[in-house]
Amino acid sequence: MLHHNRMPYRRLATLMLAAVMLVALISACGKKEEGTSGAGKGTVIATYKGGEVTDTEFDKYAAYAALMSPEKAMYMSIPQFKEQFIQQYIVTKEMVKNVSDEDKKAAETASATFKTQLEEAMKTQAELKKHMDDNNLSVNEAVAFFENDSAFQSYYTAKGEELKPSVTEAEIKAEFDKAPVDFNIVSVRHILIGTVDPQTQAELKTEEEALKLAKEVKAKLDNGGDWTALAKEYSTDTGSKDNGGLYEKQAAGGWVAEFKEAANTQEIGKVGEPVKTQFGYHVMKVENREVMTYEKLSKESKDKLIGTVINTKISDFLTAEQDKLEIKVTLPEEPSPTATGSPSALPSPVPDASPAAK
DSSP states (O other): OOOOOSSHHHHHHHHHHHHHHTHHHHOOOOSOOSSOTTTTOSOEEEEETTEEEEHHHHHHHHHHHHHHOHHHHHHHTSHHHHHHHHHHHHHHHHHGGGOOHHHHHHHHHHHHHHHHHHHHHHHHOHHHHHHHHHTTOOHHHHHHHHHHHHHHHHHHHHHHHHHGGGOOHHHHHHHHHHOGGGGOEEEEEEEEEESBOTTTOOBOSOHHHHHHHHHHHHHHHHTTOOHHHHHHHHOOOTTTGGGTTEEEEEEGGGSOHHHHHHHHHSOBTSBOOOEEETTEEEEEEEEEEEOOOGGGOOHHHHHHHHHHHHHHHHHHHHHHHHHHTTOEEOOOOOOOOOTTSOSOSSOOOOOOOSTTOO
């Protein structure tokens, strides 16, 4: 399930990386148009050392973001977050000026593939073409944004390699100490009674219906019911329903908060009360739990901690660069949309209903 990163620029880079990796899924982009899409057109909503951003330019970027990451686009549409995204957009435009020639070439190559895929998808996906038309977003404009995002991801990665030697053992240990239970290794079985279809987001059951059925499933398990049979019959988690609901020897930090909390605290060997997450209700049994200490960490876990420390350092660096740009954002008053509103007419990337989805 979903993670919530602490640092704004870490979150931005994650969303951009997801966008780059989604090329094959969403089909989109190619030959770059000179200049930034929509630049110089519309009302100026932000100024900074070296340039300005108009509402037309940013609205086109938001439309592009809806193609690549509906989650990001949703937050971009909320007034209290919009200013931050405008600031981050400006920083990315400035930082990509520092990418190497090799990375520029790689971004151009990726965007050429993106263009070909987008043009092909628009021939068969009516919703995609409508989204592009409704937002006056051309293929070349989408390509320009994609190339900028790709180049920024390369810049972000290069900056991480540059900062990696500065990471100390004390910093790694301090990061571990923030949430040591995230590194506990847990084997857990669960049966998910889903409230939404992971592909269409259509309601499967009301919360009341899902909770009632989850309690019935728990009662069957308490009375000796077979996990394999019951998971196959009732679970909506396609990642585990055919495996008796088992997630074996996994780091607890890979699960969403409620599932992680239960995995770390529930009595071992006992079916617990249904646990509610954004996907529905989970009937869970912790089969084994190894409490992890820093000294027992695997190399893989330590590398993840190092990555987190590096991301924090990059975030701090980019925040400092943002301050140097002296960005001033002036947005008109607008009503606040709800966080559950759809940012676009496009179908969202298919979410994974498993508790381990990231």
